[in-house]
Amino acid sequence: MSESVIEIRNLTKIYRDFWGRAKVKAVNSLSLEVKKGEIFGLLGPNGSGKTTTLKMLLGLLFPTEGEIKILGKQAHDVSKNEKIGYLPEESYLYRFLNADETLEFYGRLFNMPASLRKERRDKLIEMVGLQHARKRQLKEYSKGMTRRIGLAQALINDPELVILDEPTSGMDPLGTREVKDLILKLRDQGKTVVMSSHLLADVQDVCDRIAILYGGELKVLGDVKELLESKGETQLVTSKLDPSALAEVEAVLKKHGAALRSSSSPTASLEELFLRTVEESKARPGRRYAPGETPKA
Amino acid sequence: MNFLSEITTWLVVVLALGAVAGLTGIVTSWLMAGTRGVKMFAGVLSRGIKDLVLLSPRRIFAITSLTVRESVRRKALWIGAVFLLLFMFAGWFIGDAKESTPAKPYISFVMTTTRWMLLPVAVLLSCWGLPADIRDRSLHTVVTKPVRRSEVVLGRIAGYVAVMTTLLLGVSLVGFLWVQRVVPERAQRQLVSRVPIGGSGRTVKSTSTEELEEIRRNVGDQLDIRQFIEGATTERAIFVFDEIHEDLFPGSDDIRLEYRFEAFRSYKGDLNTEIEFAAEVVNEKTKARAAIGVYPVNEFSTEFAHVLNDGKEENLILLSRKLTYIPDGADAPIEADLFKDFIVDGQLKVEIACLDSQQYLGANSSDLFIRLPDRPFASGFWKSIFAMWLALVLTVTIGTTSSCFLKGPVSTLATTGLLVLGTFLKTGLLSRLNDFFLQGQTLGGGPVEAFFRTIWGMNESSPMDASPTTAAIQFIDGVVFNLLNVFQHLIPSLTVFDGTPYIANGFDVPLSTCILPSLFITIGFFIPCYIIGYFALQLRELEAK
Numbered sequence: 001m002s003e004s005v006i007e008i009r010n011l012t013k014i015y016r017d018f019w020g021r022a023k024v025k026a027v028n029s030l031s032l033e034v035k036k037g038e039i040f041g042l043l044g045p046n047g048s049g050k051t052t053t054l055k056m057l058l059g060l061l062f063p064t065e066g067e068i069k070i071l072g073k074q075a076h077d078v079s080k081n082e083k084i085g086y087l088p089e090e091s092y093l094y095r096f097l098n099a100d101e102t103l104e105f106y107g108r109l110f111n112m113p114a115s116l117r118k119e120r121r122d123k124l125i126e127m128v129g130l131q132h133a134r135k136r137q138l139k140e141y142s143k144g145m146t147r148r149i150g151l152a153q154a155l156i157n158d159p160e161l162v163i164l165d166e167p168t169s170g171m172d173p174l175g176t177r178e179v180k181d182l183i184l185k186l187r188d189q190g191k192t193v194v195m196s197s198h199l200l201a202d203v204q205d206v207c208d209r210i211a212i213l214y215g216g217e218l219k220v221l222g223d224v225k226e227l228l229e230s231k232g233e234t235q236l237v238t239s240k241l242d243p244s245a246l247a248e249v250e251a252v253l254k255k256h257g258a259a260l261r262s263s264s265s266p267t268a269s270l271e272e273l274f275l276r277t278v279e280e281s282k283a284r285p286g287r288r289y290a291p292g293e294t295p296k297a
Numbered sequence: 298m299n300f301l302s303e304i305t306t307w308l309v310v311v312l313a314l315g316a317v318a319g320l321t322g323i324v325t326s327w328l329m330a331g332t333r334g335v336k337m338f339a340g341v342l343s344r345g346i347k348d349l350v351l352l353s354p355r356r357i358f359a360i361t362s363l364t365v366r367e368s369v370r371r372k373a374l375w376i377g378a379v380f381l382l383l384f385m386f387a388g389w390f391i392g393d394a395k396e397s398t399p400a401k402p403y404i405s406f407v408m409t410t411t412r413w414m415l416l417p418v419a420v421l422l423s424c425w426g427l428p429a430d431i432r433d434r435s436l437h438t439v440v441t442k443p444v445r446r447s448e449v450v451l452g453r454i455a456g457y458v459a460v461m462t463t464l465l466l467g468v469s470l471v472g473f474l475w476v477q478r479v480v481p482e483r484a485q486r487q488l489v490s491r492v493p494i495g496g497s498g499r500t501v502k503s504t505s506t507e508e509l510e511e512i513r514r515n516v517g518d519q520l521d522i523r524q525f526i527e528g529a530t531t532e533r534a535i536f537v538f539d540e541i542h543e544d545l546f547p548g549s550d551d552i553r554l555e556y557r558f559e560a561f562r563s564y565k566g567d568l569n570t571e572i573e574f575a576a577e578v579v580n581e582k583t584k585a586r587a588a589i590g591v592y593p594v595n596e597f598s599t600e601f602a603h604v605l606n607d608g609k610e611e612n613l614i615l616l617s618r619k620l621t622y623i624p625d626g627a628d629a630p631i632e633a634d635l636f637k638d639f640i641v642d643g644q645l646k647v648e649i650a651c652l653d654s655q656q657y658l659g660a661n662s663s664d665l666f667i668r669l670p671d672r673p674f675a676s677g678f679w680k681s682i683f684a685m686w687l688a689l690v691l692t693v694t695i696g697t698t699s700s701c702f703l704k705g706p707v708s709t710l711a712t713t714g715l716l717v718l719g720t721f722l723k724t725g726l727l728s729r730l731n732d733f734f735l736q737g738q739t740l741g742g743g744p745v746e747a748f749f750r751t752i753w754g755m756n757e758s759s760p761m762d763a764s765p766t767t768a769a770i771q772f773i774d775g776v777v778f779n780l781l782n783v784f785q786h787l788i789p790s791l792t793v794f795d796g797t798p799y800i801a802n803g804f805d806v807p808l809s810t811c812i813l814p815s816l817f818i819t820i821g822f823f824i825p826c827y828i829i830g831y832f833a834l835q836l837r838e839l840e841a842k
Contacts, residue, residue, distance in 0.1 A: 058441045059441075060437055060440070060441070060838070060839050061838050061839075076344070078348075078443050078444070078445055079443060081441055081442050081443040082443045084441070086438070086441040088437055088438060092433060092434035092435045092437050092438055093435060093438060094363065094367065094435050096366065096367055096370040096371070097363075097366065101366070105359055105362075105363055106442060108355055109356050109359055109439065109442040109443070109444050110442060110443065111353055111355050111356065111443075137370075150438075153438065157442075
C-alpha cells in the first residue's frame with residue numbers, strides 16, 4: 001500500500017459570527033486520505049467545502065475540530081510548505097510584478113540559489129507559454145495568462161505535492177488541455193496532485209480518485225473508473241456497420257440473452273474538435289472550412 | 298537620561314503586557330476548548346518563540362524587495378517632487394526672518410517640511426500595505442510558501458524603512474544644499490553646530506556668616522524662568538561645570554564661555570549704557586579667585602553669541618588658560634594656570650556678579666555654557682536627519698504592527714492618533730501626572746472632577762467641598778491617573794526625535810538628549826511591536842469570512 005501524503009480525520013470547520021455563534025458549518029466530519037503519486041479530485045457544487053478543506057490543509061484556515069497531517073506534518077507547520085505547490089482559486093499574485101519578477105520572488109521565498117532560480121524561471125515560463133509576456137506586469141494579463149503564471153509559481157519549488165484550486169478556471173480549451181496534460185505529467189514524475197474543480201469533464205480526464213462533497217460532508221469517495229463504470233453494460237465500438245450487419249449483431253446478442261440498447265455513430269467531443277481546429281489552423285494559416293466540414297483527426 | 302532606570306521601566310512594561318496577553322490567551326482558549334485549548338495555546342507560544350528567532354535573511358530580503366518595488370510602482374517616491382515644488386515656493390511659507398537670526402527660518406522650514414511630509418507617507422505606506430495584501434489575498438501565496446509570519450512582518454517593516462530612507466536622503470540632501478544657498482552671505486557663520494557644555498547654576502547671596510543663601514527672585518514676569526540677582530551686592534549667580542579637562546580644548550589658549558543673561562532695570566538710568574556684570578573663576582578648595590572680566594548685558598537681547606550684531610561677536614567670555622590673581626594675604630598678583638589652579642577634580646566654578654547698583658541680572662542654568670570648538674553645520678544637520686529617520690522607523694514599525702490586526706483606515710487612524718499623542722499631548726499628560734504623583738493633586742482635578750466642575754460651573758481653582766461625593770470623585774480620578782500612568786508608557790515621546798530646535802539655533806544635536814533617547818525609544822517599541830505583529834498575523838485566519 002502506498003504511503004499517505006494527506007490524512008484528514010474528522011475535519012470540521014464552523015464559521016462563527018462576531019459573537020461566536022455558529023454561522024455556517026462549511027466542512028463536517030470529513031475524513032479522507034490521499035496517496036502518494038495519485039491525482040485526487042475534490043468535487044462539489046459551490047459552497048460544498050472544497051476550497052475550505054484545501055485552505056485548512058494549507059493553514060490559511062484553522063479547523064474547528066479534527067486532525068490534518070500533510071506530508072507527515074501538522075497543517076500549521078511552515079516547513080511542510082517546502083514540498084508543496086499551491087495554486088489558489090483566483091491567481092492572487094502581485095499585479096505590479098512581471099512574470100520574471102513574480103517567479104524570482106517566489107523562488108527567493110524557497111531560499112533557492114540564484115542560478116537555480118533562473119533555471120526554474122526560464123523553464124516554467126516556457127512551460128506555461130508566457131515567453132512573449134514575461135516582462136509585462138501581471139495587471140496587463142488576461143485571466144488565462146494569470147492562471148498560467150499562477151501555475152508556474154506553484155511549481156517553482158519542484159514540489160512533491162501540488163494543490164490546485166480550480167486549475168482550469170478562466171482558461172481557454174487549449175490552455176485547459178495543456179494544464180490537464182501538465183497534471184498528468186506531474187503524476188508521471190511521481191508527484192501527488194490534489195485538485196478541486198466543478199468542471200466535471202476536467203476531473204474525469206485526469207483524476208485517479210475523487211471525493212464528492214455536498215454541504216460540507218463527504219458523499220462519495222473512490223476510484224474514478226470504478227465509480228463511473230456501468231456495471232450491467234458492455235460497450236463495443238466497431239467500424240461503420242450497414243443496417244443488415246447491425247440486425248445480425250442484434251440477433252447474436254439476443255441469442256446470448258443481451259439486448260442492443262442503442263447504436264449510433266460515435267461523436268468526438270467538442271473539446272477534441274476545437275483542439276483539432278486550432279492545431280490545423282496553426283499548421284495551415286490560410287485554410288478555411290466549408291459548412292459541415294471539419295479538420296481531419 | 299538614566300539608562301538603567303529607563304530599561305527597567307521598559308522591561309516592566311513589556312513583561313506586564315506579555316503577562317496580560319498570556320493570561321487573556323489562556324483564559325480565552327480554556328473557555329473555547331477546555332484543556333485542549335490551553336494545550337493548543339501552549340503550542341502556539343512555543344512555535345511563536347521558534348518563529349520569532351529562526352529567521353531566513355533571504356526570505357526577509359525577498360519581502361523587503363517586494364515592498365520597495367510595490368511602493369515605487371505605486372509612485373510613493375513622487376512625494377519627493379512635491380517637496381521640490383515646496384522649495385520653489387518656499388518664500389510663501391517662510392515668515393520674515395529676524396535681522397539677527399536670518400538662517401533660523403530656513404533651517405526650520407526644511408526640517409519641519411521634511412518631517413511633516415514624510416511622516417504621513419510612512420503612516421499611509423505602512424498601514425495600508427498588509428491589509429491590501431490580505432484583502433487581495435496575495436499574502437496567501439506568500440504564507441503557503443515556507444515563510445514564517447515573523448519574516449513577513451520584518452520584511453514589510455524593512456521594506457517601508459528602505460523606501461522612507463531613500464525619500465529622506467533625497468529630500469534632506471536637497472534641503473541641505475538649499476539652506477546653504479539661500480542663507481545670506483552675512484549669515485553664513487550662523488550655519489554652525491555649536492557644542493555646549495552646560496553646568497548647574499544657582500543664585501545666592503553671602504550672609505554675615507559667609508553661608509550662602511539661595512535667592513528666588515523674579516521681576517514680575519510669570520513666564521520668566523530666571524532668578525534675578527541685585528547689582529552691587531553680595532548676590533551672585535554661580536555656575537559649576539563638571540568633567541572639564543584640557544583635552545576638550547586641543548590647541549586652544551582660551552576657553553569660550555557663552556552667556557545669555559537678562560537685564561532688568563529698576564530705574565531707567567542711562568539707556569545707552571548697558572548693565573554690566575563681572576565674571577570670576579573660583580577654586581572652591583583654595584578659595585582663590587581670578588577675575589575674568591567685565592561684560593555688558595543688553596536688557597532687550599537674550600540671544601546667544603552667534604547672532605549677527607553689526608558683524609561683531611558678542612556674549613562671549615574668553616577665559617584664558619593663563620590667569621593672574623592675588624592670593625589671600627599677598628600683595629602682588631601671581632600667575633596661575635586655569636587647569637592646574639582653578640579646575641578641581643574636573644570642576645570649574647564661575648561666579649557672576651551684577652555691577653550696577655539697584656539693577657538686576659537674571660540667570661538660569663542654561664544661561665552660561667562652555668562652548669567647545671564649533672563643528673560644521675553638516676554635523677548637526679545630519680544628526681537631526683538621523684533622529685528624523687528613527688522617527689520614521691518608529692512610525693513604520695507601529696503602522697505595520699497595527700496593520701497586522703486592523704484594516705487600513707483603522708490602522709491609519711490608530712497610528713496617527715498615537716503619533717499625535719506622542720508629539721503634542723504626551724508632555725502635557727506627563728506634567729499632569731507629575732503634579733498628581735508629586736503633589737497629590739492637579740489643577741482642576743482629574744477627568745471626573747473636571748466633568749463635575751463643568752456641570753456645576755466651578756472654575757478649576759475653586760476648592761471642592763469636603764464631602765463623600767468629593768472623596769468618591771477623587772478616588773475615581775486617582776484610579777484613572779494610575780491607569781494613565783501605565784498607559785503613558787505605550788505612547789512614544791516623539792518630541793525627543795526632533796533635532797530642529799538645536800540646529801535652527803546653531804547648536805549641534807546632542808547624543809545624550811536627542812540621538813540616544815530616540816534610538817532607545819525606537820528599539821524599545823520595535824521589539825514588542827515585532828512580537829505583537831507576528832502573533833496578530835499568526836493567530837489570524839487569513840481566509841476568515
